[in-house]
Amino acid sequence: MPTIVVEVMPKAELLDPAGKAVSGALARLGHTVFTSVRIGKRFELTVDGPVTEATLAEARMIAEEMLSNQVIEDVISVHEAPAVGVGA
Amino acid sequence: MRIGVITFPGSLDDRDAQRAIRLAGAEPVALWHGEHDLKKVDAIVLPGGFSYGDYLRCGAIASHSPIMAEVIDAANKGLPVLGICNGFQMLVEAHLLPGGLIRNDHGRFVRRDQMIRVENNRTDWTSAFDENEEIVIPLKNGEGGYIADEATLDRLEGDGLVTFRYVGMNPNGSLNDIAGISNERGNVVGLMPHPEHAVERGFGPNTNKAMRSGMDGLRFFTSVIARVLV
Numbered sequence: 001m002p003t004i005v006v007e008v009m010p011k012a013e014l015l016d017p018a019g020k021a022v023s024g025a026l027a028r029l030g031h032t033v034f035t036s037v038r039i040g041k042r043f044e045l046t047v048d049g050p051v052t053e054a055t056l057a058e059a060r061m062i063a064e065e066m067l068s069n070q071v072i073e074d075v076i077s078v079h080e081a082p083a084v085g086v087g088a
Numbered sequence: 089m090r091i092g093v094i095t096f097p098g099s100l101d102d103r104d105a106q107r108a109i110r111l112a113g114a115e116p117v118a119l120w121h122g123e124h125d126l127k128k129v130d131a132i133v134l135p136g137g138f139s140y141g142d143y144l145r146c147g148a149i150a151s152h153s154p155i156m157a158e159v160i161d162a163a164n165k166g167l168p169v170l171g172i173c174n175g176f177q178m179l180v181e182a183h184l185l186p187g188g189l190i191r192n193d194h195g196r197f198v199r200r201d202q203m204i205r206v207e208n209n210r211t212d213w214t215s216a217f218d219e220n221e222e223i224v225i226p227l228k229n230g231e232g233g234y235i236a237d238e239a240t241l242d243r244l245e246g247d248g249l250v251t252f253r254y255v256g257m258n259p260n261g262s263l264n265d266i267a268g269i270s271n272e273r274g275n276v277v278g279l280m281p282h283p284e285h286a287v288e289r290g291f292g293p294n295t296n297k298a299m300r301s302g303m304d305g306l307r308f309f310t311s312v313i314a315r316v317l318v
Contacts, residue, residue, distance in 0.1 A: 010190075014235060015261065017195040066152070069145055069181065071188035072235060 002047045003081040004059045008068040009040035040076070043067055051080045089114040089313050092129035094159070096121040096150045100137035101172065101284055108284040109133070112309030121153040130316045131168035131212070132159060134175025136228075136282055146189060146231045147177030156182055168212040168312050169276045173229055176268070176278030185269055185278050186244070187236030192229070193261025201293030201302065202227035202281050203255040204267045208248050211274035212315045216307035222255055223304035224293045225281035232280040234262035234269075244269055252279050283308040 010016045016038045023037040043063075047055055056078065063075045091109045093116055095102045106116035117129050126132070139150035150156070156178070163169045163184050171179040179185045192198060203224050206217040217223065236244065241264060244250050252268035260280070268279025283305030286292040292302035 014190065015193055015233075017191045017193055021195050066148070067144070069148065069188055071180070071186075071237075072145075072190055 002049070002051045002083075004045040004047060004051060004056065004078065005081050006043040006045065006059060006063045006067055006078050007040060007076040008043070008063070008073050009038065009076050010073055012074075014072060040073075041067075044081070056080070089316055090117050090127075090129045091115070091131045091133060091309070091312070092117045092119040092126060093133045093135055094119040094121055094155060095135070096137070096139040096153060098137050098139040098141055098150075099135050099174070101282060102135040102137070104282075105133045105135045105172070105284045108287040108305065109309055111287050112306055112313060114309065114313050119155060121150065121155050124154050124158055126155070126158050126162060131312045132162070132170070133284075134159075134169065134171040134178050135284070136173035136175060139174055139178070142231070145177075145181065147174055147179075147181045150174075151178045151181035160184060163271075163276050166273060166275050168315060170213050170308065170312070171276075171278035172282055172284065173232070173280055176280055177231070179276065179278040184276050185271060186240045187234055187269070189231055189280070190233045190235055191231045192233055192259070197228070197230040198232070198259050199226070199228040200259060201225075202259060202267075204252045204279075204281060205255050206251070207253055208251045208270060208274075210248075211251055211270045211277050211311075213270075213277040213308050213311050214251060215315060216311040224286070224295060224302050225283055225305055226285040226293050227259055227281040229260065229280055232260040232262065234260075234266040234280075236263065247272065251277055252281070 019038040060078045093105045109116040206221045209217045209219045251270045254265040270277045286302045286305030295302045
């Protein structure tokens with residue numbers, strides 16, 4: 001099924017306590033090459049029928065108004081997933 | 089005097105809020121998120137809990153509930169609305185209050201009897217307090233860190249919209265130690281601590297006088313009763 005992917009991240013200037021917790025765990029496990037971790041969200045919106053410019057526009061709208069909170073998050077990307085395999 | 093308490097899927101403290109309203113001398117009215125009926129109440133409480141499992145963002149899905157259309161409309165017309173914890177999160181998600189609430193900076197859930205200062209006693213929900221009175225109210229949250237951009241913080245501070253500030257320690261990393269805020273009109277108030285859990289001797293927070301004797305939360309509700317009866 002055609003799928004639109006929406007990616008949302010906490011704003012760069014905000015503390016991301018969840019990412020910080022993972023970052024701390026990585027350091028304790030010896031993976032010191034990774035100096036920081038930030039955790040965001042990925043939404044996969046399945047569409048019944050082809051993805052049109054109108055569907056993408058609607059996805060961008062809900063990405064801004066519902067899937068993210070612009071006070072604390074940024075929408076990084078809204079795009080159609082490649083045809084082969086959801087999550088590709 | 090009838091005060092509505094809206095129950096959402098995942099609300100926890102709706103019955104506690106109803107009980108607090110009764111103890112303060114008003115009639116609690118149970119309201120349901122899926123309806124469009126405020127049942128002609130004189131004020132509304134959005135209770136604490138974990139509506140929709142905190143999925144998406146805390147309070148985000150609940151803020152789009154059917155009844156929230158009526159709540160937003162009534163709040164903009166001046167109806168007193170109090171958002172407690174998850175209810176506060178709904179108020180910011182519904183843009184009735186500015187800013188946002190994020191995960192506690194230390195990453196852990198916190199539950200403590202928290203001292204806060206009432207910095208604005210001119211709101212509908214704080215008139216029974218003295219200005220700068222320090223009160224103790226139970227706090228329990230995982231995502232109570234208040235944040236806003238610098239311009240919003242300046243406006244909140246400049247216009248006296250910081251209603252409550254944490255005293256002694258900041259339990260969750262909230263900017264400027266903000267525990268609760270109000271809108272300009274003072275009818276919409278949101279805070280992370282739970283006044284409905286400090287309304288009856290034997291069940292409230294500990295005080296210097298006796299264990300579980302704290303009743304500071306009762307005056308949130310007597311404030312709004314006095315406001316509406318004027």
